[in-house]
Amino acid sequence: MKIRIICNNIVYGGRKKNIRIEGVKMSNKKTRELTPIQIKYKDIAKGKEPKRPVVSNCIRAFLVGGIICTLGQGLQWMFINYFNFTEKTASSPTSAVLIILSVLLTGFGIYDHIAQWAGAGTAIPVTGFANSIASAAIEHKSEGYVLGVGGNMFKLAGSVIVFGAFSAFVVAVIKITIKWIGGY
Amino acid sequence: MLVGHQSWQFKTKPAIISSSAVGGPFEGAGELAQDFDIIHKDIWLGQDSFEKAEKIFLEHACERAIVKSGIKKEDIHFFLSGDLMNQIISSSFAARTLGIPYFGIFGACSSSMEGLALASLMVDSGAAKYVIAAAGSHNASTEKQYRYPTGYGGQKPPTAQWTVTGAGAAVIGYKGEGPKVTGATIGKVIDMGLTDPFNMGAAMAPAAVDTIEAHFRDFNRDPSYYDIIATGDLGKVGHEIAVELLIKDGLKLPLEKFKDCGLLIYKKEQPVFAGGSGCGCSATVTYGHFLNLMKKGELNRILVIATGALMSPMSFQQKESIPCIAHAVSIEMER
Numbered sequence: 367m368k369i370r371i372i373c374n375n376i377v378y379g380g381r382k383k384n385i386r387i388e389g390v391k392m393s394n395k396k397t398r399e400l401t402p403i404q405i406k407y408k409d410i411a412k413g414k415e416p417k418r419p420v421v422s423n424c425i426r427a428f429l430v431g432g433i434i435c436t437l438g439q440g441l442q443w444m445f446i447n448y449f450n451f452t453e454k455t456a457s458s459p460t461s462a463v464l465i466i467l468s469v470l471l472t473g474f475g476i477y478d479h480i481a482q483w484a485g486a487g488t489a490i491p492v493t494g495f496a497n498s499i500a501s502a503a504i505e506h507k508s509e510g511y512v513l514g515v516g517g518n519m520f521k522l523a524g525s526v527i528v529f530g531a532f533s534a535f536v537v538a539v540i541k542i543t544i545k546w547i548g549g550y
Numbered sequence: 551m552l553v554g555h556q557s558w559q560f561k562t563k564p565a566i567i568s569s570s571a572v573g574g575p576f577e578g579a580g581e582l583a584q585d586f587d588i589i590h591k592d593i594w595l596g597q598d599s600f601e602k603a604e605k606i607f608l609e610h611a612c613e614r615a616i617v618k619s620g621i622k623k624e625d626i627h628f629f630l631s632g633d634l635m636n637q638i639i640s641s642s643f644a645a646r647t648l649g650i651p652y653f654g655i656f657g658a659c660s661s662s663m664e665g666l667a668l669a670s671l672m673v674d675s676g677a678a679k680y681v682i683a684a685a686g687s688h689n690a691s692t693e694k695q696y697r698y699p700t701g702y703g704g705q706k707p708p709t710a711q712w713t714v715t716g717a718g719a720a721v722i723g724y725k726g727e728g729p730k731v732t733g734a735t736i737g738k739v740i741d742m743g744l745t746d747p748f749n750m751g752a753a754m755a756p757a758a759v760d761t762i763e764a765h766f767r768d769f770n771r772d773p774s775y776y777d778i779i780a781t782g783d784l785g786k787v788g789h790e791i792a793v794e795l796l797i798k799d800g801l802k803l804p805l806e807k808f809k810d811c812g813l814l815i816y817k818k819e820q821p822v823f824a825g826g827s828g829c830g831c832s833a834t835v836t837y838g839h840f841l842n843l844m845k846k847g848e849l850n851r852i853l854v855i856a857t858g859a860l861m862s863p864m865s866f867q868q869k870e871s872i873p874c875i876a877h878a879v880s881i882e883m884e885r
Contacts, residue, residue, distance in 0.1 A: 497703045
């Protein structure tokens, strides 16, 4: 494959090679046109890429995610049976305990190691959300409490909150519209 | 002196009078631990931020190299350094400490050989008698700047690489004992349209191949000229691609000769995914491991091709592809 450039008729290793100038157009994704050489290279690179272990990742995510949820279920049961919570109100202290655990593990630098193994298993439950906030807050403490911790805490979680709130708004509008038309 | 299209041959053969490699705890547990001058047990180095720690790594590497060279700091004319931080703060702040006239350079992970090539050129041309070239990186500060907070539990793919925490420095002089820098090939920016920041090896491989081919063409040399031809931080994925591209272009490098610093520095069981990366990777392996082997007489001629990915976290978010560069420097031991 020639990814090559420069001038004509260069002697290399006793052979003459004709090498053309290959300009690469750089722009954003919408307008970027990959040259045939780039497309060919992408295929080569793709072929050499080690595959993500999807099946074992799924099993691990299932196991760890399941363990976290079982732990949550156990906590909820404990709050209902020993602390006079109802099934509905018990969810708040349950999440709080999981969040505290997640933040502690993040602070001690353990969470990211578990997450590398567990993948989506630790990312999807509330623990993953807590980890994204805690890790950013700890990381940016060196830039001070206001601009560092405060300003960066929601660096990763911010978009979840923004789009979570926005999609809730859209769903609510749809629901109200349906009701207004005379639906359920 | 210009040779061919993009290479320099250093007629006066500037000498690497001394060199040093400083690493963190993870590097100390690696394959090349014995080649580091200093191994720090703590990645914070008593500082309150990773960025400050990175600066200390660079300072230690420079101080160590100066002490080993036996040359007074005042006699070193220039300091060339590069790192991966925004506005190359680690290098500039280390230069503030050293108090040596300074050029800050940025070639991402290729800064190590960029610095060595320029330092040798300065010495060769008589612009300086002694120059110190350094480069360093820090795993946590790099993760923080380019990817996610270090404590964030995002799963990394097997193509990801582990940024080396460490720094390397070399004092280059117009005379003196030690391995000689005989030539350098300056790379072009090559962009093959890859966009995955977790697969830098694949993005950088074509740049390395381009520079390697340019080097052999410009000097009209054969790969058999060198005992070791080592790329900077292509990692497992990039190195395999580079081998394949070179074969396709009719340049077969024997695998026992064609190495990658990112694959040498860590032990197999260390969880570094596809291998090591960062300025500190090529700098510590070259200035530590390779130069030690040369002094021991196990290697006579080496070619180091430091590779760099010239993207920023912003350019990646703006959906730009990853432009890459590679600079090659040939170091020879004269006996």
